[in-house]
Every structure is written in C-alpha cells, then in structure tokens.
Amino acid sequence: MPADLDAAVARVEAAFAGVSRPTNADLLHPDCADDMDIEHLYAVTDWRALAGEEVIGGYAALAFLSAAGFRHFVPAYLLWVLADPESGEAVVDSTVWAFHAEMYPESLRPFVRSKWALLDPAQRDAVAVFLEAMTPHHADAGAALAAWRAWDSEAQT
Numbered sequence: 758m759p760a761d762l763d764a765a766v767a768r769v770e771a772a773f774a775g776v777s778r779p780t781n782a783d784l785l786h787p788d789c790a791d792d793m794d795i796e797h798l799y800a801v802t803d804w805r806a807l808a809g810e811e812v813i814g815g816y817a818a819l820a821f822l823s824a825a826g827f828r829h830f831v832p833a834y835l836l837w838v839l840a841d842p843e844s845g846e847a848v849v850d851s852t853v854w855a856f857h858a859e860m861y862p863e864s865l866r867p868f869v870r871s872k873w874a875l876l877d878p879a880q881r882d883a884v885a886v887f888l889e890a891m892t893p894h895h896a897d898a899g900a901a902l903a904a905w906r907a908w909d910s911e912a913q914t
Contacts, residue, residue: 857901
C-alpha cells in the first residue's frame with residue numbers, strides 16, 4: 758500500500774478509535790423513514806467488527822445514518838476503500854460522495870452535511886487525509902476534498 762494510503766489508514770484508525778456506538782434506535786437519520794439500508798448494522802457492536810462483505814453490500818448505509826451512526830460506522834467504510842481504492846465496488850463511490858455535498862442538488866446538501874455534525878477536529882482531519890489519499894484513485898475525490906476543506910474551514914468559525 759502506498760505511503761499516503763498507509764498514512765490515511767493510521768489517521769482514520771486513530772481519529773475514530775474511541776467513538777462509542779449509538780443504540781440501534783439512534784442509527785437511522787431522523788429525516789429517513791426506511792432503515793432497509795442500515796439493517797445489517799444493527800447486529801454489529803463496533804465498527805471494527807464490520808466485515809468487508811457487509812461494507813460492500815451495505816454501500817448505501819452512509820446515506821441513511823444519523824450523525825451519531827455515521828461517526829461510528831464511517832471509519833469501516835473509509836478503511837475498506839483505502840485498502841482497495843481502485844475497486845469497482847459501489848462502496849468506493851458512495852464513501853467518497855458521502856463527503857461531497859456539492860454534487861447533490863442544493864435542497865439535499867444540508868441533509869448530507871448533517872451527518873458530519875458530530876465529527877471532531879481530528880475526525881474531520883482524517884476525512885481530509887482520506888480524500889487526499891483518494892485523489893489519484895477517484896475522479897471526484899479532488900473536488901470532494903476542496904469542498905470538504907471549505908466546509909470544514911467554515912464550520913470552525
């Protein structure tokens with residue numbers, strides 16, 4: 758694995774190491790009515806226990822998680838993508854796009870950003886490092902990184 762990918766893995770692991778798992782009742786985003794895409798997460802007690810095939814099969818889960826659920830489970834998705842950044846699996850796109858609100862219609866951008874509400878500075882930095890590492894591997898990662906940095910800078914003020 759190239760050094761930038763290794764560095765991103767280390768940053769993600771460190772930033773999300775102590776995140777506690779919300780209850781199952783708190784996993785679904787309050788603006789979502791259907792939990793079909795996150796049902797596989799109900800039995801997973803910790804993001805580190807999320808199997809690769811569950812990440813691949815549950816590629817849409819990030820779109821339906823609450824801020825607490827997103828913060829808890831997103832590292833599993835980030836790490837899977839970093840381990841296989843050239844994969845043709847849909848989870849690569851869905852994970853990069855989870856941090857690129859600008860690619861969605863204006864009316865959906867607040868919903869996309871609402872998932873980021875609980876990310877602390879170290880976790881936001883880990884996301885930036887992830888997107889930077891993905892830039893050579895994914896066509897939208899560079900634009901996502903620029904938008905993420907702009908949002909993060911604004912969020913800190």
